[in-house]
Amino acid sequence: MSTPIAWSDARTAVYRRALAQARMKAxxxxxxxxxxxxxxxxxxxxxxLPAFPTASVDGWVVRGTGPWRVVDRVLAGHRAPDLTEDGTAMEIATGAMVPAGATTILRLEHGDLRGDEVAGSPKTEPEWRLPGxxxxxxxxxxxxxxxxxxxxxxxxxxxxxxxxxxxHAPRATTVVFGDELLDSGLPGDGRVRDALGPSIPAFLRRLGARTDGFRRVQDTLAAHVDALRQAVAGGSELICTTGGTMHGPVDYLHPALAELGASYVVNTVAVRPGFPMLVAELPGGQFVAGLPGNPQSAMVALVSLVMPLLAGLRGRPFPASEQVTVGATIADRGDYTHLSLVRRDERDGLVYPVGHVGSAMLRGLAQSTGFAVVPPGKAAHPGDRVDLLELP
Missing domain, CATH: 3.90.105.10 (Molybdopterin biosynthesis moea protein, domain 2)
Structure with missing residues (x-):
């Protein structure tokens, strides 16, 4: 394992690298x-804007003092003839060009038209918009x-x-590793339902990526390499993988990246939960975001690395966080940044940690507003202000 990079540094690194890619694609x-x-x-x-003087109201554009003889009409979309004589007027529609020589506009509701003569009291200020x-x-x-x-x-x-x-909106592919995963039915006999295949593409779409679901990949090195190559051939600029980010007996992501000549932008992050996350860049400029296999850890990786990565690829500003006040104590995680799932209480506006937040759990995430960011070596106590990363 490499030495974990600080959480904030990791987010900045992937954003800058992705933004550099985006600048080459417009x-x-x-x-x-x-x-x-x-x-x-x-x-x-x-x-x-406007490009020419434009009437703000319906009425008559007039020159000099009244009453005025109506000599013409000016409608929107037509060039206005000059108004050259005192005591004359032109009927004018809202949005129409104000003729040169006009003194002011008499509103329709303030005028009294009799035959071809109109009388009334215009407002003192001209009722038109000037260029610029x-x-x-x-x-x-x-x-x-x-x-x-x-x-x-x-x-x-x-x-x-x-x-x-x-x-443009980047194309993203989700690749799910794990021979133990089921796509349907009840878990049992050593196999579990896949929670990330259905949820990660939805997360990516909410972050502005174009994605068409996910594909399951067997736990072999050849299958991992082939899946990454197929995603690249399909035009994906971001490939999100789940699991295999450690160095266990069936963790093949790192060897697959090595075989494809990838370079790491970030490899492990000082954050809990979910520290064995990574972002690598393939020789063709595509990014691989390696998410841990545990569901909540994968979500931490998504908000930590994929959110700024996609913002960079879209040419958007770095994702902003919101300052919130904590309503209950959130524990520190030693030298690691702690991303704690919290819910916002609408009654007092404070955020409170939720239960069921183990790395393999999603119950807490399903009822959360987002992650409270607690810096390394610190706990957050009631009344403390912390950053909040809202779930999209």
């Missing part, structure tokens, strides 16, 4: 296909790494974008 995508992806470059206004009210041409509106939402798409379209330079 693609122009039509706005219609960009929802859920990530901006690979800042969104910069290509024009002032929202932004100037060349202004950065959103930074690279921003998730692309419907609002971002609308903003990009309003600025004149037809496509966006994006980072």
């Amino acid at each position: 693609a122009e995508v039509a706005l219609s296909d960009a929802d859920g992806l990530t901006l690979a470059e800042p969104l910069v206004a290509r024009t002032p 009210d929202e932004c100037a041409a060349g202004e950065e509106l959103l930074p690279a790494g921003t998730p692309i939402s419907p609002g971002v798409l609308g903003l990009a379209a309003s600025c004149g974008y037809d496509t966006l330079l994006t980072r």
Whole structure:
């Protein structure tokens, strides 16, 4: 076993390595296909917004003092003719271009139209938006790494974008090791139900990866090597494996990585539970995240390493944690960071450790908000503030 790396250092290392990979992979995508992806470059206004003076209300755009003779109409989507004479007006619709020479706008509800003449009392301030009210041409509106939402798409379209330079959702594969695992029925006779095959792909999808379930692999070195090669051939950028991260009689992940020429980004982490986790990089740039076989330990590895890894591959910011207040004591784990499953009490807003949190258990995880992060050598006591990594 290698010397465990500090938990925070491990997370930073995998994020930076993945982000370096993401920077080499960006693609122009039509706005219609960009929802859920990530901006690979800042969104910069290509024009002032609005690009021309724009009416904020329906009514009449007027010049000089009234009453005014209505000489024309301006609708949205048309270039407005100049308003050249005092005492004249044009009917105008919300969003229409305000003609040059206009003094102000008389609201529809404030005007009295009789024949071709309108009278009324306009507000003192012009009721239109000036060019650049929202932004100037060349202004950065959103930074690279921003998730692309419907609002971002609308903003990009309003600025004149037809496509966006994006980072895509990475393709991820889950490979489950363990001849003792069952896919259906009740456990017994030395065999247990597989809890990670159904849950890890769901976790990866919630973190923004594209995944199509999992595949079971026999406990042989040849099967391990073949499974990793097939995942690479299938276009996976991230391969999550379960089990085999130690050096037991059927732990073949390390030998398989060696045979494939992989290099370790992180190999064992000073965290409890789940310290024998790893991230390795294959020669083609694909990542292998080796998760421990015990279910809760695998989930610790997911939030510890896979969460920042996928954030990096997507070009997103480093995953943020939330500061919370502890409502009951959480024990220290010596020189290791302790990731303790906690639930948030809606009545007092505090977080409390849950029960059934053995490495092989998932009952506690199923009722938890996330993991409280307790630094090495410290316990957390009621009233202490700690970081919370929420489960996605």
